[in-house]
Amino acid sequence: MTTLQIPSRDVLKAQAKRLRGDLAERGQTISHAQALETIAHQWGARDWNTLAALATTAHAGGYASGQHVSGRYLGHVFDGEVKAARQSANGYWSLTLRFDAPIDVVASTLFSSFRRQVNVTVTPKGVSPQKTSDGQPHLVLT
Template structure:
């Protein structure tokens, strides 16, 4: 699948990608201007230049990004937290690392507990995981806070 067949993230997400690119290259001793980083990101997404990509991306808030506050249910337990890492995967899915504000008990047994503070998950653009529990509920249901 080519990059330009994926839905475009928001401009803010694309700008964050450019900022990380500059930082990574600077750590290796390669200096890149902000404009050069934006143009590079545009080319990686299959656009002619940053202005073209920016117009295609629009100002939509679609997509998930690090630092984003979220709420939802994980294995049936309500939570609030933040996206620690986000990567757009194929076919409109996202791979996220979510850090809970308070640990979530992922066990239904009254005999013991297993608390999780952070989980990796795959969700669609609507924030619902394709994986389901034995009773048919999605593992993760996520929404922006």
């Protein structure tokens, strides 16, 4: 079995659906079950059931709509709610966060721009890979 972090079942099923679509464009048809088995083999599992079992436990602590979160966004402490969450094949999460109170996202003293909701990408540990000019992550969930 591979040492890569196994994504969620939804991500794996989406990979199988894309595989079927790509093959169909080339004139090759396979069943959804065959696509799932192929994805399982690509991830190093002997079959889909084995991979699905690993995926179930791989992301038990992920993110979900309605979940309360807190952390720092562009250096500002916040509390908020996850409005939408989607896990990518690479294990990162695409989140839409709604802050309890608006955050000024501009560092300038000349003007302000307040945001109440942002779309961010975070690692499984809740840290955005994007960084500010001083090297700090845009978002850190605590």
